Amino acid sequence: MKPSVGIRDVAQHAGVSNATVSNVLNRPDVVAPATRQRVLAAIEELGFVRNESARQLRAGSSRVIAYVVLDAANPFFTDVARGVEDAARDAGLALFLCNSASDGGREREYLELLHEQRVEGILITPVDAESAQIAERGTPVVLVDREATDGTRCSVAVDDVLGGELAVTHLVETGHTRIAMVGGPLSIQQVRDRREGALRALTNAGLPADALTFLETKSLQVAEGRGAGERLVGLPASRRPTAAFCANDLLALGLLQSMTQQGLRVPDDLAVVGYDDIEFAGAAAVPLTSVRQPREQLGRTAAQLLLSENEPDHEHRHVKFQPELVVRASTALKRRS
């Protein structure tokens, strides 16, 4: 291993003091051009790399923020992350991504680590409501795609109740009266909100609440959607829903697969609405009707909110975006047979 060249080696090699080297690094304008060149040459020659730990220890700030993502395998979150990264980049900060994989333990570990690393700020889509009570330890935290219930921090979210309402209203308008909702676990706020929206849509249409069959899943992943599909088909035909609203697109894709596999047609035998409108939704077996969320914007706004945290007169804000329904083939008008 290299003997680790430090700032003083550079200083010696350039015939200046280490303070000057530090100035070249941090305030290049304050040092005379000639000296600067000499120092830069020395840096180049010796292959000096600034030790960020030492810098941070002394200076206090880290120029790094982190986004603790709920599920890195879900394209929705990678899109949000892109928005975050763009904003971070514009502000001259680097972004570290951590994947909690919906595991409260991992989430806690990463938060602990990030606190220890003294990152400038943390964006997080928490695993569940309890974990949203993230121990405040001086590091600013902004909730992403979750609404902060108390006023202790900022949050950026999308109106999930409205999203659910849009989806189910659309299903009702295309002629369905027995509708399934697939999603879970109910510990996730999103799922609860989307269900609430779904129920509201039924009420608005004058349908009874039991027109909605709730199929709870253990997670929001493709495999669970397949499982739900099997459960759905297992229901007695008289009670079987003619449409399904899935709490996200991954579930919807799984459901779609399951339908095809069991020889049922979408939308004729079952109409399907997803949520998130990820890129793959349009490329699915049957292009998926889905509730679109402003993903990049969500991330971008969250990052901006985080950056505003250390402004002197900061006030915690809760930004809420509106979702939008994108209609595709999976919910073509029900034939009045």
Next chain:
Amino acid sequence: MKPSVGIRDVAQHAGVSNATVSNVLNRPDVVAPATRQRVLAAIEELGFVRNESARQLRAGSSRVIAYVVLDAANPFFTDVARGVEDAARDAGLALFLCNSASDGGREREYLELLHEQRVEGILITPVDAESAQIAERGTPVVLVDREATDGTRCSVAVDDVLGGELAVTHLVETGHTRIAMVGGPLSIQQVRDRREGALRALTNAGLPADALTFLETKSLQVAEGRGAGERLVGLPASRRPTAAFCANDLLALGLLQSMTQQGLRVPDDLAVVGYDDIEFAGAAAVPLTSVRQPREQLGRTAAQLLLSENEPDHEHRHVKFQPELVVRASTALKRRS
């Protein structure tokens, strides 16, 4: 902001020296149980969080590795990342994910940052061959899904030539003699290798090399696949390929979308083979035949290789996995019309 409680505050509060607190943190067995309890209580009470910068500065090691991923939006890489994370976790290391987004500039920036952070090691899927010449600065680097040409570092890859050969051999066996390959840019080694395999398959089957039409794309993303589909359909019918081999599944999904949109059927009008076998491949409009790579294992092995770097008698290794063809509906046997 909190007045930042440090190790000496804890020490004072527990009535011991800071050295003892440090011992409780790092070598709990060496300190008497009673003292340990007292210190732990003080830590709890004061909400002390160890300052990792200071620790790292003094101790030298960081307990963190990083994976610089080529495209976080590509499920292939998130799966690889999952493997990396599992292995890192087993070794008690945390993983930071960085997304170069196929941008050489970003990649360089992140590498610089990671060097400055003095991470224990770096896994990277480099943007292109030149960037693979990653300046060695004392931090171990392992290439992921790329083969290191020189013996200066470890690498973990999959035999892409074989993968291309499998794919195109399959197409030839199902009766195709005019085949398109969609992929690019050619600066990516993978694309070149997969094409080479494709050509080898043709040779093996006694077909001329010009049986393969190469449609170069600017990236490996869905949108480019759609574009390629339009170009493909634009070809005069007599010369139009009857099958397409895509350099990855995203392209294949885009191609599929484009076909559906233009009223062509898969596999009847065009058979399609993808690459990677991401989860969405099976859920596509037409379930996609694809070349499967051992994704998690790729990541896991890479991380293990990285960890072995600082063993005393380490020798750089190049692990190469075998891909496997998964046949689905998108390449059903061509009808001998």
Next chain:
DNA sequence: CCTCGATGTTGAAACGTTTTAACGCCTGAG
């Protein structure tokens, strides 16, 4: 009673930066 080793604890010196106040030098004005 003295010595020895084991066991727990500690004081102080690092680690590699940033930062602050002070310094020397030069120029131009008086």
Next chain:
DNA sequence: CTCAGGCGTTAAAACGTTTCAACATCGAGG
């Protein structure tokens, strides 16, 4: 010639931890 002021540079003091050698304390063995 003196002096004020600006400019570029520097010595030295932090930052919060780990680590190492040294130091108490105690029980056991001589």
